[in-house]
Amino acid sequence: MAVDTLSGLDALELAERQSEPSRLLRIWGTIWPKLAALAIALAFWQLAFVLELRPSYTLPSPAEAFTELAERAQRGELWKGIAITARRAAMGYGFSLILGVGLGLAVARVRVLRVAIGSMITALQTMPSIAWFPLAILLFGLTEQAIFFVVVLGAAPSIANGVIAGIDYVPPLFLRAGRNLGARGLKLYWYIIAPAALPSFVSGLKQGWAFSWRSLMAGELIIVGLGKTSLGGQLTLARELIDPPGVIAMMIVILLFGLVVDYFFSKADRLIRNRWGLIEQ
């Protein structure tokens, strides 16, 4: 009898939600407002072009810009540019990741380190990364290393902060429960602290990416001696040649590149929050 009551109570408390709209409908529901906003933006751009708010040799029409983009894609220089920039982004970010995680773990674990450099890590984040370039160029010349130097200085502190905040804010209850279940030392880190810190770590990763992407673009624009095939290099070159469709075409590529990467970070973030039960669908 008691078991029946118990399972009856379970069923009542978990009363299924109303049936959800189909997946396709849901996706459409999130896409059409974005498409509408994009159409409006393009319309304003076209309007500015038609009214000649700026001379037409400085402000191209949307059609001109997209034609230019298509041509660059066909000629292959676009893909080369993306490849170069993506490689730099991956290397710079990868290095920041290793350094940031190492630094974050060290600061979170060692008291002296925290007192010594804990607040400095946050201070570093407030420094606009472009302000590092003069020093970086003096130190490394007009080289890729100078770019990496700035990228890492921009991204590593964010990643480290994500790690530190994640470890600091593990609910004490989880630690107590974990110890009680027999997780001590490294096992406590592996089974309890690391997964509990994951949401904060991922948002640190995401912020670190935003910083490193900005620094990389700044670097490619400033250090043009490195060749003109990278995305930033092509953008600068287009300006120098007074090629407005080229400038806007490259800007669109850079924007899309950032959006795509950001999408994956957001996806990971959502996945974790969903699993953790932090979002109500």
Added chain:
Amino acid sequence: MTLTAPPQSVIANAVTLSGVTKVYGRGSNAVLALDGLTLDVRHGEFVCLVGASGCGKSTLLNLIAGLDRATGGDIQLSQDRAPTLMFQDPALFPWLSVASNVELPLKLRGVPKEERKKRVAELLEVVHLSEFAKRQPHELSGGMRQRVALARTLGQDSPVLLMDEPFGALDAMTRDLLHDELERIWTQRQLTVLFVTHNVREAARLADRIVLLSSRPGRIIYETPVEIPRPRRIDSTEVASLAAEVTDRLRQEVGRHGR
């Protein structure tokens, strides 16, 4: 060196506390949380510790569970295996499914995978949650989460179960049902239970013996065996009249602090 048999009391008792004292802080900030607590809990006994706020109930359980150290006195356990602790909050890990939560202590103890699977299925069966194995904790109700926590705790195979107001946050109906469940599991598995609560009726419903603690510092001020035959109901007159008696004692103790 010759081996001597442990004294009789150690064998007969699952938990032996002698003069346990706990002080938090130092100097003028020092707070005496527990003051010379002496208590024997027999094997298979269900003891309820009842007290108002500040009686150091949670402190005491932490000490017995080995999560904290006593300032003075001695805590003896009859077996090597540390007692397991259950809190008011189920403290399930949100990144693990129900089954994985129950599996974690087994994993931490190095139980092989095949056996783990079997044990998890069996433990979920004990708390009647088999069909929810794949859910995430946030998808369950409070009472169900607490049952998962109970299954996880049982998975540690400790003969002594320490419970810190485990049903304090649940509604009355769920609580009543969980009392039945706990009583059944306690009998089947011949566990020793040390159950902290501020709900006197709950204590009268469950306990073989009720121990009343004073507040600031925690001391034992009253003890009574509960001789009401099982199965009991929380709304029976016997439970109610015993609860009334203990409540009077508790009120006297709380009133002392107002003066």
